[in-house]
Amino acid sequence: xxxSTSGSNSQVGTVRVKRGLADMLRGGVIMxxxxxxxxxxxxxxxxxxxxxxxxxxxxxxxxxGVARMSDPAMVEGIQQAVTIPVMAKARIGHFAEAQIxxxxxxxxxxxxxxxxxxxxxxxxxxxxxxVPFVCGATNLGEALxxxxxxxxxxxxxGEAGTGNIVEAVRHLRSILGDIRKITQADQAELFDWAKxxxxxxxLVQEVAETGCLPVPMFCAGGIAxxxxxxxxxxxxxxxxxxxSGIFKSEDPAPRAKAIVEATTHFRDPTMVAKVxxxxxxxxxxxxxxxxxTKLAERGW
Amino acid sequence: xxxxxxxxxxxxxxxxxxxxxxxxxxxxxxxxxPKDLDGLDAIVIPGGESTTISMLLESSKTFEPLSDLLxxxxxxxxxxxxxILLAKEVLDGRSDQRSFARIDIAVRRNAFGRQxxxxxxxxxxxDLEDPxxxxxxxxxxxxxxxxxxxxxxxxxRETGEETPVFCRQENVMVTSFHPELTDDLRLxxxxxxxx
Numbered sequence: 001x002x003x004s005t006s007g008s009n010s011q012v013g014t015v016r017v018k019r020g021l022a023d024m025l026r027g028g029v030i031m032x033x034x035x036x037x038x039x040x041x042x043x044x045x046x047x048x049x050x051x052x053x054x055x056x057x058x059x060x061x062x063x064x065g066v067a068r069m070s071d072p073a074m075v076e077g078i079q080q081a082v083t084i085p086v087m088a089k090a091r092i093g094h095f096a097e098a099q100i101x102x103x104x105x106x107x108x109x110x111x112x113x114x115x116x117x118x119x120x121x122x123x124x125x126x127x128x129x130x131v132p133f134v135c136g137a138t139n140l141g142e143a144l145x146x147x148x149x150x151x152x153x154x155x156x157x158g159e160a161g162t163g164n165i166v167e168a169v170r171h172l173r174s175i176l177g178d179i180r181k182i183t184q185a186d187q188a189e190l191f192d193w194a195k196x197x198x199x200x201x202x203l204v205q206e207v208a209e210t211g212c213l214p215v216p217m218f219c220a221g222g223i224a225x226x227x228x229x230x231x232x233x234x235x236x237x238x239x240x241x242x243x244s245g246i247f248k249s250e251d252p253a254p255r256a257k258a259i260v261e262a263t264t265h266f267r268d269p270t271m272v273a274k275v276x277x278x279x280x281x282x283x284x285x286x287x288x289x290x291x292x293t294k295l296a297e298r299g300w
Numbered sequence: 301x302x303x304x305x306x307x308x309x310x311x312x313x314x315x316x317x318x319x320x321x322x323x324x325x326x327x328x329x330x331x332x333x334p335k336d337l338d339g340l341d342a343i344v345i346p347g348g349e350s351t352t353i354s355m356l357l358e359s360s361k362t363f364e365p366l367s368d369l370l371x372x373x374x375x376x377x378x379x380x381x382x383x384i385l386l387a388k389e390v391l392d393g394r395s396d397q398r399s400f401a402r403i404d405i406a407v408r409r410n411a412f413g414r415q416x417x418x419x420x421x422x423x424x425x426x427d428l429e430d431p432x433x434x435x436x437x438x439x440x441x442x443x444x445x446x447x448x449x450x451x452x453x454x455x456x457r458e459t460g461e462e463t464p465v466f467c468r469q470e471n472v473m474v475t476s477f478h479p480e481l482t483d484d485l486r487l488x489x490x491x492x493x494x495x
Binding site for chain 1: 311312313314316347348351352355360381392394409410420436438478
């Protein structure tokens, strides 16, 4: 695989290169794919990365059962099919799955609530890996706890596999709203914020100073249309993950391309209108109140 | 009057370049559409996913007008994906991936490997006294196609081979690494000095 440099001062797996890859994905769309053929479609449509998984969230939701890391052969097939970064999901707390994914050379590991959790109390110690991790969060405390464990990218969770954007909006507004409040807090109030959020004080102080998370924040869970992408980008997401929204729609390729363009030109409604025309049916959506399982509630 | 420098902002790390250039007192404009190109004194093509940026250049109809400006000699700095987009040849790229062909190098994408091989190293850059923090992320590597291309820095590989990672030809500067991810402004300064 990788040959590295011989410089004596050369270092792999630093926080800067881990967060740096997330920075390079900003303004882009990361697409869930289950086959090399879908990965090609995603790359052709302008995806900045693909997420290799066995079943998209909509199918996991429908079929039930334990959802696990993908077959390594499938991940490798997807790595061979595309030149863009390949991410893959491990179960929450399942560090052995993450080790396997790292050994395959995936570019990012998603410790994901979409799969069935493997540990009810502990997330993976992400500092101990060379490969960077992305984790989901529904609120600022959860985001900061994941960052304290070594996550180098946060995605708001939304509710995967529903094609319903309402939960993604709730989570984004919660995270970004609290960040805005924290920037107005005085030093004494920050101690209370850290307690309320159950997050390390140092990270809370850093957020207060900079007005943003220390890692890029992307949005996931429920994006089905170009307008959805524009909405979450305007709310403050820095890039979007689209899961079932593409390959569960009537005509995946043009929809994928349209979501890519809407994510770039998210502030320009005439551009978003232009790319939204004639895309066929979006994925069928689900009402949040009627769900048996809320994936966003997994993780702690 | 300070120069107006465009930063291509279709996808990738445009914000960091915008911040770095702003700190050096330039007027910075983010470029997403052809109209944003009017009156620029220079442009930066940032890191990101080169296949995505290439597609978005086409779909936003920015490729041709930007290509014309570059051909007329608009000074340009390309980092990582930007290096790929400016190279004369892209090795193992996608067949439909277009480049501006403004510098006589051939570029291999992900020349140093996947993300787990991404690295930081101190670089010795020609004309700079102290080492520069080199941040390489799924970085491309260059092969020189014409002796008029100046190699300003290279990285020694395990094989002993030297891979050029910072090249200049006339007013085109390209790097495999990401100066915009560091606090070191010297490379942006070098670029502005050549305007």
